[in-house]
Amino acid sequence: MSDLFETGMDLPAPIEEVFRHLTDPAAMIRWMGQYATLEPAAGGVFEIDINGVPVRGRYLEIDPPHRVVVSWGVAGSTDLPPGATRVEFTLTPTSSGTHLHLVHRDLPGSQAPLHATGWMHFLDRLAAAATGADPGPDPWNAATRS
């Protein structure tokens, strides 16, 4: 299926600290985006600007410090409007820190041909978001220079 993306990572910090990095604006922008407005309660705003891309959504579920679910879209996008997709972060304590499991659901693409333009729009935005967002080695950097 192309409408779901899933990944996981072991993180070297206690679960409470990882949870804080998903709910506290100053902690959030240490790893994603430059500006964040976060109201970590069900229905509260989840807004992050990632290199000028206004990611907008709401906290849908909060279960401290185990689970955070947000809606995820881009302001002004018709193909990927705020609320269009959903990102679930599930945290589990491990012996060395915390395992984070991430699922990004409801992505455009399940009806691939019709939604190809949706993908394009999404990708356009994501490309802007992902390039230069990070001073480290950027494997896609060459791809953004035409």
Next chain:
Amino acid sequence: MNPDAALKALAEPHRRAILQLVAGDPRSVGEIASRLDITGQAVSRHLKVLHEAGLVDERREGTRHLFVVNPAGFSAVQEFLADFWTRHLGQLKGALADLGDPQQDGEQQRE
């Protein structure tokens, strides 16, 4: 599928515009050129890149040579998201490590 080729192909605005045009209906070079106000030669060049990246297919209808989006090629987007999240989670990991590991360094788990 080569995600790098697809992303390179997608990095050019005219090629994104062409993909949007051929996403709905198969179209000829001439049609695309007139809609985008660029030369047929430029369109052909862009279509070649898109085709090599697996993002468009060619088909013939009678004497007409048409181009249409290849949905399978969009698996590159999946790769792209993988990169987006892997990179940001990597940054999260770095940010957390910078805070100082409350446990012994030797116990830190590495990916």
